Amino acid sequence: MNDILTLLILFGVLVFCIYYIVPKKHRYLVLLISSIIFYAIYSKFMICFIILTIISIYFAGIFMNKLDDKFTKEKESLEKEQRKILKAKIKRKKLLILVIAILLNILILTLLKYSGFIASIFEGIFSWFNLSVKLPILKLMLPLGISYYTLSAIGYMIDVYRGKYRGEKNFFKVALFVSYFPQLYEGPFASYDKLSPQLYDGNDFDSKNAFSGLLLIVFGVLKKIVIADRLNILVSDIFKNYNTYNGLVVVLGVILFTFQLYAEFSAAIDIAVGSSEMLGIKLAKNFNQPFVSQSVNEFWRRWHISLGAWFREYIFYPVSMSKGMMKFNKKIHGKVSKFFELFITSALPLFLVWFTNGLWHGASWLYVIYGLYYYILMMLGMVVENLGNKFYKKFNINKDNKVLVYLRIFRTFVLVNIGMLIFKCALLSTSLSETFNIFASIFSGGKLNLISLKVIDIYDTIFCALGILTLLVIDILKEHNIDLKEKISNSNVYVKFIILLIIILVIIIFGAYGDGYIPADPIYGGF
Amino acid sequence: MEKLLEILKEIKPEIDFSKEENLIEREILTSFDIIRLVSELNNEYDIEISPLYIVPENFKSAQAILDLVTKIQDED
Numbered sequence: 001m002n003d004i005l006t007l008l009i010l011f012g013v014l015v016f017c018i019y020y021i022v023p024k025k026h027r028y029l030v031l032l033i034s035s036i037i038f039y040a041i042y043s044k045f046m047i048c049f050i051i052l053t054i055i056s057i058y059f060a061g062i063f064m065n066k067l068d069d070k071f072t073k074e075k076e077s078l079e080k081e082q083r084k085i086l087k088a089k090i091k092r093k094k095l096l097i098l099v100i101a102i103l104l105n106i107l108i109l110t111l112l113k114y115s116g117f118i119a120s121i122f123e124g125i126f127s128w129f130n131l132s133v134k135l136p137i138l139k140l141m142l143p144l145g146i147s148y149y150t151l152s153a154i155g156y157m158i159d160v161y162r163g164k165y166r167g168e169k170n171f172f173k174v175a176l177f178v179s180y181f182p183q184l185y186e187g188p189f190a191s192y193d194k195l196s197p198q199l200y201d202g203n204d205f206d207s208k209n210a211f212s213g214l215l216l217i218v219f220g221v222l223k224k225i226v227i228a229d230r231l232n233i234l235v236s237d238i239f240k241n242y243n244t245y246n247g248l249v250v251v252l253g254v255i256l257f258t259f260q261l262y263a264e265f266s267a268a269i270d271i272a273v274g275s276s277e278m279l280g281i282k283l284a285k286n287f288n289q290p291f292v293s294q295s296v297n298e299f300w301r302r303w304h305i306s307l308g309a310w311f312r313e314y315i316f317y318p319v320s321m322s323k324g325m326m327k328f329n330k331k332i333h334g335k336v337s338k339f340f341e342l343f344i345t346s347a348l349p350l351f352l353v354w355f356t357n358g359l360w361h362g363a364s365w366l367y368v369i370y371g372l373y374y375y376i377l378m379m380l381g382m383v384v385e386n387l388g389n390k391f392y393k394k395f396n397i398n399k400d401n402k403v404l405v406y407l408r409i410f411r412t413f414v415l416v417n418i419g420m421l422i423f424k425c426a427l428l429s430t431s432l433s434e435t436f437n438i439f440a441s442i443f444s445g446g447k448l449n450l451i452s453l454k455v456i457d458i459y460d461t462i463f464c465a466l467g468i469l470t471l472l473v474i475d476i477l478k479e480h481n482i483d484l485k486e487k488i489s490n491s492n493v494y495v496k497f498i499i500l501l502i503i504i505l506v507i508i509i510f511g512a513y514g515d516g517y518i519p520a521d522p523i524y525g526g527f
Numbered sequence: 528m529e530k531l532l533e534i535l536k537e538i539k540p541e542i543d544f545s546k547e548e549n550l551i552e553r554e555i556l557t558s559f560d561i562i563r564l565v566s567e568l569n570n571e572y573d574i575e576i577s578p579l580y581i582v583p584e585n586f587k588s589a590q591a592i593l594d595l596v597t598k599i600q601d602e603d
Contacts, residue, residue, distance in 0.1 A: 162579040297557070312558055317578040320562045326575070329566045338537070342563050349562075382559075 004042060004144075004185055005224065005271060009217060011038050011181060012275030016210070019279050024202030031199060031279075032172055035181040039144060046143035049112065050179055053105055057153045058174040060101035061160050061167020064094050068163070098161045102154055109150050111138055117363035145184035147360055151310055153178055156192045158314055165193055173200055182275045186268040188286040188306035191313075195283070203280030211496060212489040216274030218503045219485075223267035227467035229512040230460055231260035239424060239438070247444045254442075258420045259468045262290070265304075284309075289475040294408035295385075296377045296415055307360075311353045319349040339386045346382070351375055366426035366435060373419055463510060531593050534567045544589045551583040561586060568592075574599045 015034045022030050039047050071090045075083050110118070119135040126133040156177070160167045168174045176199055177192055238245060238253030245253075269286045276283045284306045293299035300308050319325065329345050336344070358371020392399045425435040474484055488499050535544040538560050550556045556564070564586075565576050576599060585595045 162577070164579060301554070301557075313578075313581075316558060317562075317581045321565060321576065321578050321581075326566065326569060330570060333566070333570060338563070341566075342559060345566070346559060346562065 005221075005268065007038065007042060008182065008185060008271055008275065009221070012217065012271070012278065016275070016278045020205045022202075027202035028173065028176055028200050031180060032176040035176065035179040035184075038181040039179060039184070043141075043144045046141060049108055049143045049146065050149060052108060053149060053153050054171075054175045054178050056101050056104050057157055057178070058168070058171050060097050060157050061174065062169065063097050064157075064160050065167045065169075067094050067097075068166070094161050098157055101157050105150050105153055109146060112140055112142055112146060114359075114363045148184065148187050148189060149178050151314075151360075152190055152192075155189075155310060155314055159192060168196070176200075182272040183283060185272065186265060187304075188269060188272070188284040189310050190284060190306075191309075195281075198281045206280060208489060209280055210278050212485065213274040213277030213279075215485060215488060215496075215500060215503075216270045216277060218274075218500060218507070220267040220270030220274060222503055222507050223263045223270065223467075223471070225511040225513060226463065226507060227471070228260050228264035228267060230467065231256050231263065231464055233460070233512070234464065235260050235424075239428060242438050242441045243444075245441070247442045250438070250441050250444075254417050254421045254424070256464070256468075257424050258417055259471065261420065261423075262287075263467065263471060289479045290416075291413060291472070291475065292409060292479050293412045293416075294405060295381055295412055296374060297381060299412055299416055300374070307357070311357055315353050315356060316349050319352055320345065325349070339382075343379070343382055347379065350378055354378075361423070362426055364426060364429065365432065366422060366430070370419060370422045370426055373422055377415060460512075528589065528593055530571065531568075531589055531596070534564065534571060535589060535592075538563055538567075548588045551587055556586060564592075568596060572596050572600065 011034055015030060018034075019027055019030050036047070039050060043050075067090050071086060074086060078086060115137045116139075119137045122135055123133055159165060168177070173196070177190070177196055180190070180195070180199060183190060235253055235257045238249060238256075242250050242253070266287050273283045273286075286305050288302040288305060290299055290303040293302055325345060325348070329341070332341055332344065354371040354375035355368065356371070357374070358368040361367045361370060388399070391397075397404075421439060422435065425438060430438070477484060488496060491499075532544055535542070539555065542555055544550075547553075547555060561581060565581075568574065569576060574596060576595070580595055580599070585591055
C-alpha cells in the first residue's frame, strides 16, 4: 500500500470514532481539523498553497455577495432602465473579482505544475534561433490534490458569480469544502451545492451507512493490493522491455495497464467514498461500468465522471452558449445541414475541453496529445454516427441489435486502449519518438513466448486473471441492476461480517506486498 | 407545447417526448443534443438561455423545458 492510502484509511477510521461523539453543530470542525492535520502530515509547508486558495475563494465569495446585496437594496427605488444599468455595472464588478480570483489560482497551479513545461517550450523556441537559454524553474513538490481542489474552487467561484448560490460567510466552512481530506487524493470532484450541506450539518449515525462504507474501503484495498499492485509488475516489465517482446505481448501489456489503472483509480475512489459514507456523507459517483460503453463519448460519461462533469459545466456549456458562438450559430442556422451546424459549433468548445483535459492530466506534450486524441475521436465519432444512422435507415437495420452493440463495445475498448497507451507513455515521460516506437512494436512479429514474461509466476498470473474477471463480473452484474454492494449491505449481520472477513483474508493472504513487490505509484494522485 | 415537441422530435425522432420524464438521467439527451436544443430554443422563442440554466431539472422533460422557456421569457 502507498503511504497516502494507508494514512487516508487511518484518518477515515479515526475521524469515524470521533465524529459521532462531538455535538452535531461542531461536527464539521472535526472534519476541518482532521483535514488540516492530514494535509500538514502529508504536504508539510506546501499547505500554504491550499490556504491561499481558501482565502482567495472566501473573499471572492464575500465580495460578490456584497455586490449582490447592493443590487437587491438599490433596485427597488430605480426605474427599469436605471435598474438595467445598475445590473450591468454590478455584473462587471463581479466579473472582475471572479477573473482576479481565478487567475490567482491558475497562477499558483501553473507555477507549481507547469513552469517546467512552459520553460521547456520557450527554450525550444530560443533554440530555433540558435540561442541556448536555460530558464530558471521552480522545483517544488506538488501540493497534495492541487489539480483537484483548484478546479473545485474555480467551480465554486463561477457558481457564486452566476448566482447559483451565495458565497459562504463562514471561513472555516469554506476551508472545509476545499480541504475535505478523503477527496484530496484522487477526487472525486465535488460540487459545492451537493457536498456542503452534508459537510456542514452534522450527520446522524446510521449503521447501514457505516457498514456499507467499511465494505467499500476494504474492497478498495483489495482492488489496490491484490489486483493493481500485482498487475503493475507485469505492466512495468512489458513497457520497459517492449522491444524484446512479440507485438501481442505489448497489446496484452496495454490492456493490463487499462485494468491496472481502473483497479487502482477506482480503489482510491472507493476508499474516499467509503470513508465519507461512514460519516453519512455521499460523494459524487466517479465510475459507472466504463467498459460497456458503445462510444468514446459514452466512455467519458462513465469513466472519471466527476472530471467530465466539471469540464462540461464550466468549459463546454459556457463556450458553446457564449454570445459569440450563439451569434455564429444564428448566422449559419438554416444555411447548412443540421448535422454540419452541430459539428462546426461543437468544434471549438470540444477542442478547449480536451486540450485542457489533457493538460490537467500532466505537464507535457504527450498529455496534450492524449487529450487531443479524444478530441479527434469525438469529432470523427460525430461524422461516423451520422453516416451510420443514414446507413441503418437505408438498409432498414436495427442499430440496437446485439451483434452491433457488441461490435461497438469492442471498437470502443480498442480505441480506449490506444488512448491508454499514450497515457502510460506520458506517465513514463517517454519521448515522442519512443512512444511511436512502443506503438509500432504492437505490429512486431517474432516468436510469441509468454514464458519469457518471467517477472511473475503462475500464481500471480492466475490472480491477475481472476482479479480482472472479478472487476468485469461486478460491473456486468451492476449493468443488469444487480448491485452486489447493496445486496451485501442489506443482508443479515452474519452474512455481512463473513463477507467482510473473507475480503480481509483475501487481502492478507493474496495481497501483493512483501519481498519482490513494489506498490504501484498512485497514478491519478500525482495530479 | 406543440412547437417544442416538434423541435425535440427533430433532434431525436425515435423518442416520444410527450411521455418521457427522465431525459437526462436516461441519457436520451446528451450534451450535444442540449447545445442543439438550446440554439433552437434561442432562435424559435427569441430568448437567451444562460449556462446557469443547464441543470438536469430544467431538461428532464418537455414540460420542464417549456417551464424554463416561460421563466426566461418572463424575466426578459
